[in-house]
Amino acid sequence: MAGWKQLAKADLPAFLAELAGQAELVVPQEKDGKVRFGPFDRSKPVSFPSSLVDVSLKAVFFPKRRPIARFDSADKAKLEPVAPETGPRIAMGAHPCDVAAVNYVDRVFIHSAFKDPLYEAERNRTTIIGMFCSEMKPECHCTDRELSPDDERGMDAVFADTKDGYLFRAVTDKGTAVLNSALLKDTTEAPEKKDWPKGKYPVSPECVVHSPSSLDSDPFWQDVSDLCLTCGACTFACPTCTCFLVSDEQHDGKGERVIAWDSCQFTGYSRMTGGHNPRKSAAARVRNRMLDKFVFTVEKYGATSCVGCGRCAIICPVGRHFPKEISALSAKAKVR
Amino acid sequence: MAVELVPRAAVIKQVVDESLDVKSLVFEFADGSELSSLPGQFIEVSIPGVGESTFAVSRLEPGARRFHVSVKRMGHVTKALHRSAAGETAFVRGPYGKPFPVGEWKVKDILIVGGGIGLAPLRPVVDHILANRADYGKLDIVFGARTPGDMIFREDLAAWGNDAGIKLVKTIDVECVDWDGCVGLLPNVVKQQGYRSDGSIAVVCGPPIMIRFTMAALKELGWPDAQVYTTLEMKMQCGIGQCGRCNIGGKYVCKDGPVFRLDQIPASAM
Numbered sequence: 001m002a003g004w005k006q007l008a009k010a011d012l013p014a015f016l017a018e019l020a021g022q023a024e025l026v027v028p029q030e031k032d033g034k035v036r037f038g039p040f041d042r043s044k045p046v047s048f049p050s051s052l053v054d055v056s057l058k059a060v061f062f063p064k065r066r067p068i069a070r071f072d073s074a075d076k077a078k079l080e081p082v083a084p085e086t087g088p089r090i091a092m093g094a095h096p097c098d099v100a101a102v103n104y105v106d107r108v109f110i111h112s113a114f115k116d117p118l119y120e121a122e123r124n125r126t127t128i129i130g131m132f133c134s135e136m137k138p139e140c141h142c143t144d145r146e147l148s149p150d151d152e153r154g155m156d157a158v159f160a161d162t163k164d165g166y167l168f169r170a171v172t173d174k175g176t177a178v179l180n181s182a183l184l185k186d187t188t189e190a191p192e193k194k195d196w197p198k199g200k201y202p203v204s205p206e207c208v209v210h211s212p213s214s215l216d217s218d219p220f221w222q223d224v225s226d227l228c229l230t231c232g233a234c235t236f237a238c239p240t241c242t243c244f245l246v247s248d249e250q251h252d253g254k255g256e257r258v259i260a261w262d263s264c265q266f267t268g269y270s271r272m273t274g275g276h277n278p279r280k281s282a283a284a285r286v287r288n289r290m291l292d293k294f295v296f297t298v299e300k301y302g303a304t305s306c307v308g309c310g311r312c313a314i315i316c317p318v319g320r321h322f323p324k325e326i327s328a329l330s331a332k333a334k335v336r
Numbered sequence: 337m338a339v340e341l342v343p344r345a346a347v348i349k350q351v352v353d354e355s356l357d358v359k360s361l362v363f364e365f366a367d368g369s370e371l372s373s374l375p376g377q378f379i380e381v382s383i384p385g386v387g388e389s390t391f392a393v394s395r396l397e398p399g400a401r402r403f404h405v406s407v408k409r410m411g412h413v414t415k416a417l418h419r420s421a422a423g424e425t426a427f428v429r430g431p432y433g434k435p436f437p438v439g440e441w442k443v444k445d446i447l448i449v450g451g452g453i454g455l456a457p458l459r460p461v462v463d464h465i466l467a468n469r470a471d472y473g474k475l476d477i478v479f480g481a482r483t484p485g486d487m488i489f490r491e492d493l494a495a496w497g498n499d500a501g502i503k504l505v506k507t508i509d510v511e512c513v514d515w516d517g518c519v520g521l522l523p524n525v526v527k528q529q530g531y532r533s534d535g536s537i538a539v540v541c542g543p544p545i546m547i548r549f550t551m552a553a554l555k556e557l558g559w560p561d562a563q564v565y566t567t568l569e570m571k572m573q574c575g576i577g578q579c580g581r582c583n584i585g586g587k588y589v590c591k592d593g594p595v596f597r598l599d600q601i602p603a604s605a606m
Contacts, residue, residue, distance in 0.1 A: 071384040077425040114340040114576035243580030273410040299586025
């Protein structure tokens with residue numbers, strides 16, 4: 001494992017400019033009070049949030065709308081596949097939960113019987129310089145999801161914001177390749193190890209094993225879904241939700257076949273042409289999503305798919321609190 | 337590597353009027369390649385600008401170049417396919433999903449129960465048995481449609497009816513003049529006919545409610561779940577286990593199905 005290197009705070013703009021010189025650089029950016037990942041702009045100062053970027057890293061690899069083929073509305077006998085992007089890219093400043101989430105999304109689009117070459121190309125061309133969190137925000141509960149604010153798994157390189165500057169370390173060869181700047185100085189210093197709190201919204205393994213059938217008819221599902229608008233905001237904010245819709249869009253004589261984010265919370269999501277809808281009620285859809293995160297994805301991919309970022313609770317317009325709900329469900333399952 | 341979700345051009349070679357609202361489209365890939373589909377598998381058919389839908393392959397002709405889909409007019413895509421004519425191009429990807437394990441059924445008697453358009457995914461099973469007649473035992477086919485006008489695959493029904501090796505029972509929902517078959521809902525007809533399990537295989541497909549009650553009828557007749565197969569209908573879109581909508585618990589109908597043996601169906605599906 002490579003040692004730590006120090007970057008003086010004053011050298012950050014120069015370092016970012018160097019990175020932007022060797023690859024397309026993606027960093028957190030603030031707009032109207034919300035921080036999301038976007039292309040680096042020399043004219044704007046970059047500030048790295050101490051934890052949780054408002055909009056997850058997911059969209060950098062799996063954008064909410066992605067064309068896969070193009071056609072001419074006048075000649076629909078041809079469908080031209082969209083070529084994958086290949087230029088190098090660096091995504092900098094994603095926290096451990098977001099990086100863990102992207103590694104989960106890999107299971108769906110790369111470690112699958114049908115690999116998605118467009119997604120894989122986005123992953124391959126991108127070097128992730130992740131970032132340790134220096135605090136846990138009120139809804140953060142990664143420590144209850146087998147992660148921690150200083151977990152570097154899945155990153156190519158990592159950095160930490162310290163009092164005196166930034167400390168960088170390469171985790172993979174790809175990471176080593178982007179940390180060759182003369183602005184980075186060898187140091188014996190290392191980020192301070194903290195004892196992060198746990199137990200905010202715990203989920204027991206018993207929940208994962210027992211909850212599906214034994215709790216099917218539980219009034220719990222009605223209780224948690226009573227207020228739900230099934231607006232899908234939680235699914236769009238979730239860094240591991242990957243459901244999508246394939247549709248054709250046409251403008252000005254040009255057409256595109258597009259993959260766009262969809263949500264299992266929508267009424268029509270599973271409705272069939274004949275009208276039959278296996279998940280007609282909000283309760284059935286809420287149940288499907290909650291169990292998907294902790295039970296179904298274990299069956300499908302051998303892993304739970306909640307990273308404890310808390311965005312679902314933050315974004316919910318009616319104050320539903322998924323982490324508290326799943327924790328309560330888990331406690332119920334444990335009692336039985 | 338090609339993007340799986342981007343389909344290949346396929347030329348419509350023939351359009352067959354099957355019933356009042358069902359047409360079969362006979363395709364060949366524009367590049368002359370084969371469709372390596374097995375009975376029970378499905379494909380995604382699309383028209384640029386309209387959309388893409390899931391269809392069972394309802395016949396793969398010898399040589400594997402010509403394949404049929406049987407389309408009931410329901411929504412945007414099916415309406416557009418109904419307006420298509422021979423010579424036009426559509427787009428196809430697949431085949432996807434787990435097929436019927438016809439290889440495991442050798443020597444056994446087979447009972448096919450199809451309701452309405454649900455006969456479409458079952459026709460390749462019948463085709464397979466007829467092409468390998470010596471490998472299988474008795475063949476019973478029960479087909480139900482709402483009215484005589486809703487009967488699909490009329491030529492096949494006529495041929496099956498004339499085949500000494502097949503016992504065909506046709507039924508419609510309510511009585512009708514000039515009808516020589518049975519009258520009654522499929523589950524009741526199955527019960528009346530008293531089909532015996534005796535190590536045979538039953539294959540059932542139709543609307544969800546018909547599947548549920550036919551399963552109950554077979555159970556009443558003593559059929560063990562391990563001898564009963566169905567192909568489930570769920571909203572499928574990507575066909576490759578990624579878009580998410582066809583899950584039943586931790587299983588995807590498109591990837592882990594659509595063919596399921598009754599004892600292997602996730603409990604919440606029925």
